[in-house]
Amino acid sequence: MKHDISSTLFAEAQKLIPGGVNSPVRAFRAVGGEPFFVQRAKGSRLWDVDGNEFIDYVGSWGPLILGHAAAAVVKAVTAAARDGMSFGIPNPHEVRLAGLVCEAFPSMQKVRFVSSGTEAVMSALRLARGFTGRDMILKFEGCYHGHADSMLVKAGSGALTFGQPDSAGVPADLAKLTLTVPFNDRVAVETMIALHRNEIAAVIVEPIPANAGMYFPKPGFLEFLRKTTAAHGIVLIFDEVITGFRVAKGGVQELCGVRPDLTCLGKIIGGGLPVGAFGGQAQIMDQLAPLGPVYQAGTLSGNPLAMAAGVATLETIFSKPEFYKALNQLTTELCEGMASVAEAAGIEISQSQIGSVFCNFFFDGPVTDYASAKRSDTARYGRFFHAMMERGVYLAPSQFEVGFVSAAHTPGDIGETIRAAEQAFKSL
Ligand code: KE4
Numbered sequence: 001m002k003h004d005i006s007s008t009l010f011a012e013a014q015k016l017i018p019g020g021v022n023s024p025v026r027a028f029r030a031v032g033g034e035p036f037f038v039q040r041a042k043g044s045r046l047w048d049v050d051g052n053e054f055i056d057y058v059g060s061w062g063p064l065i066l067g068h069a070a071a072a073v074v075k076a077v078t079a080a081a082r083d084g085m086s087f088g089i090p091n092p093h094e095v096r097l098a099g100l101v102c103e104a105f106p107s108m109q110k111v112r113f114v115s116s117g118t119e120a121v122m123s124a125l126r127l128a129r130g131f132t133g134r135d136m137i138l139k140f141e142g143c144y145h146g147h148a149d150s151m152l153v154k155a156g157s158g159a160l161t162f163g164q165p166d167s168a169g170v171p172a173d174l175a176k177l178t179l180t181v182p183f184n185d186r187v188a189v190e191t192m193i194a195l196h197r198n199e200i201a202a203v204i205v206e207p208i209p210a211n212a213g214m215y216f217p218k219p220g221f222l223e224f225l226r227k228t229t230a231a232h233g234i235v236l237i238f239d240e241v242i243t244g245f246r247v248a249k250g251g252v253q254e255l256c257g258v259r260p261d262l263t264c265l266g267k268i269i270g271g272g273l274p275v276g277a278f279g280g281q282a283q284i285m286d287q288l289a290p291l292g293p294v295y296q297a298g299t300l301s302g303n304p305l306a307m308a309a310g311v312a313t314l315e316t317i318f319s320k321p322e323f324y325k326a327l328n329q330l331t332t333e334l335c336e337g338m339a340s341v342a343e344a345a346g347i348e349i350s351q352s353q354i355g356s357v358f359c360n361f362f363f364d365g366p367v368t369d370y371a372s373a374k375r376s377d378t379a380r381y382g383r384f385f386h387a388m389m390e391r392g393v394y395l396a397p398s399q400f401e402v403g404f405v406s407a408a409h410t411p412g413d414i415g416e417t418i419r420a421a422e423q424a425f426k427s428l
């Protein structure tokens with residue numbers, strides 16, 4: 001595969017940008033080799049600067065549920081841009097997007113927009129601390145909630161990919177305020193809450209962890225978290241940055257019926273532009289400045305172009321009653337096909353899928369938590385990743401990320417991917 005121009009660009013990038021990338025996982029360190037540079041993308045496809053074409057299952061890590069350069073989104077952003085790029089004063093688009101988000105998430109009586117998932121989580125944690133007057137946060141090993149200091153403790157995603165569950169630069173005194181327990185472990189949660197009675201401000205969880213690959217809550221676990229946090233005056237935060245508008249219009253909380261106190265969103269609600277959001281009960285949200293004592297702000301929060309992209313994305317989804325059924329069915333066909341060809345090639349994988357999110361662990365047992373996910377054969381995953389790239393399919397450049405199917409993917413894409421996987425598995 002021709003890679004000259006990407007390689008030249010990467011050499012130049014490394015002189016100017018640490019690691020040559022603006023986010024670590026993009027450096028391909030987990031799978032080896034060098035990243036390609038994208039020239040353009042449309043629908044389910046990416047073209048790199050050397051002219052190679054790929055079926056894309058990363059989709060910018062989740063935002064592009066409609067596919068790349070979706071017509072409705074491009075039209076909305078272009079029109080918004082003609083009216084000005086940013087105002088730093090309220091604009092109609094942010095009110096419209098707030099309405100769509102709160103319609104889809106009944107637990108969100110109010111919402112505030114920010115510019116990334118990290119910023120949404122950071123703000124939600126400060127809000128929970130301000131609302132409760134408590135300092136500690138309880139999270140789950142392997143869950144990733146962005147790179148705010150408090151969250152880089154036994155984190156997933158890039159932090160896990162680099163085998164550095166704890167990041168340098170996070171003050172020990174701050175890290176002490178973040179408690180971590182194994183996901184799905186009720187006893188550990190109850191023990192930690194008993195040990196730190198009246199000290200824990202919030203429990204934050206990815207209701208379906210998707211940053212150490214993907215695994216699922218045991219039946220009743222989320223309901224247990226809801227009941228236990230409510231009993232102890234602890235704010236329950238669902239980090240639905242990945243799952244919001246992805247696994248269902250109303251995220252995991254729509255599927256399981258558990259209502260958190262606060263929810264963090266990102267990715268899809270920005271349609272590919274920088275957006276995050278956090279929201280929940282009005283009595284908590286109204287603690288935020290300018291109403292209350294919890295300060296939170298942002299120059300580009302509610303940016304009209306990002307809001308317009310989010311509105312166009314959500315309105316497109318809302319306009320199609322069968323949107324998720326069709327998308328999820330196509331993803332199931334992909335997963336079943338990949339599992340079948342892996343088995344035929346004698347390759348053991350442990351596959352997880354919900355909606356249009358999937359993960360193929362190179363591991364011969366069930367993956368039910370962070371510990372089992374970490375036992376995956378990451379070297380074999382790396383070889384599979386490159387074998388698929390050679391055959392025109394771009395998967396996540398890390399075993400500890402997930403894949404996404406978009407509404408732009410076609411049955412033809414799925415068939416082509418399964419045929420590529422058949423050859424790739426045989427080559428391992
Ligand atoms: P951002 O700050 O990257 O917009 O969102 C942080 C975040 C928060 N919560 C969850 C559940 C997330 O998955 C993320 C970010 N996801 C990663 C991919 N697993 C972003 C990709 C990257 O770091 O480059």
